[in-house]
Amino acid sequence: MSGLSYLCEYGGSDESESEEVTKKPKLPPPDLSKISTIPIDSHLDDPDQHNGRLRSFPHIRGNWATYAYIQYPQYDNLNELLVQFKEVVRTINEPSYLCDNLHISVTKTIVLKYHLISEFTTSLQDSIKSLESFELGFQSVAVYTNEEKTRTFLALKTDHFSKKYLLKITESIDAVLSEFSLPKFYEDPSFHMSILWWNGDWKNIISEKIEELNGILMKDSEVALNTVTIKKVDCKVGNRFYQFCLDCNGG
Template identity: 50%
Template sequence: MSGLSLICDYGESDGSEENENDDLETFKSVGFRTKLPAPDLSKVSVIKTEEHIDNPDQHGGKIRSFSHVRGNWATFVFIKYPDLESLNIITENFANQIESIGLECKKCDDFHISLSKTFVLKYHLIAPLTESLQEVFNTCDSFELGFHSIAIYCNEEETRTFVALKADIYSSRGLLMITQKIDNILVEYKLPQFYDDPSFHMSILYVNGNKKNELTKILERLNGVFVKYEKNIGSVIINKIECKSGNKYFQYYLQ
């Protein structure tokens, strides 16, 4: 039965051909619309939207700053510390001091200095942004990185407290110039810039939760350990900057 015939059936009263023709003429003249029955969707398959559930227990208590959304790529620019071997002894001594006051600490997954905040980047913007970074870093010179003290930091979510090596004043000047160049690019994409008064540092140990007060109480002891092993750390030449966007890594070599 055609759709038109179905509409006409709803208007039948006695089944006569004459009435059927009259109903058809009425439909044509006034544009009468008959409500059709609702379709049966019980057998139509439904594809559920994939939902990502973050489990902090799978990554040492770390909590995302923003929800995981397909198509959004968490991105940040950083310097990866090149001399990990020199940090092993001092890191173990820091851990002993922290555990002596009843706190459990863990070594950071990697040793790096952030040059940007972590920001969300759409996939189609990854290529143009990273190419812009390449152009900027091509004009930057390699520089010497050193540290001068220990500092305690707590993340904005207050889920982790970090023990970090703080960059010395000369290194901080070079790092500041680089972050300003990065910020100039991020502004073009309407992305968040770095902190107004950045404190450049490299986190090496962390404690879950906000334990800044407890760790600040032993800060003098931690700095004593730093002074003892400062010569072992020394300074290193930084000739490479990296960018991580989701599971993609980009490396940029300085002059």
């Protein structure tokens, strides 16, 4: 029962001036010791619902986790590649998980205030609408960990041609981030698409298999991923999704 359910009723200020007014006995204070409460601006994060993943920063009402990325539009050749990759790294004593949103990040995950969402996304569109569409390709396998060292990722690194266009995109977005006093992307970014991940830090062990994994990626055209045309940049703001078109006439 909520503590608000216990309402005490008190007499008016003239009670002591009239003998005809009978004072009502005060109710005992409510026992709230067995009522569990959660602060209005807190959020319980259950790692068991996300394969053990932990938040990089706490959820706070009014703060919207935001990042921009290039969505990978083609999955056709990934299944065979993933089967072979998993076989190579099967010695890791931790289950691997398929990344459920295959993409290439072009910002860090930033925190955006609600009242800035409209202005920020409008500025983002203006900053990239004149940039050319391009062909995205991959050239090698790499392994990464998040900054907290709580997760390890196996990823495909983009080729040099793709990196040239991705740098133009991040430079344009960085200018917008600076206007809003938000952190810019990494100084020397390693553009990549994560495809598998593990809980914990397994970078050293997986790194020993990189040469073999690269051999699988490059051995024949049936496994190697084809290039795909990128015509837009996506942005996720909390539970909202935005898409910004590149200049398809320029590429």
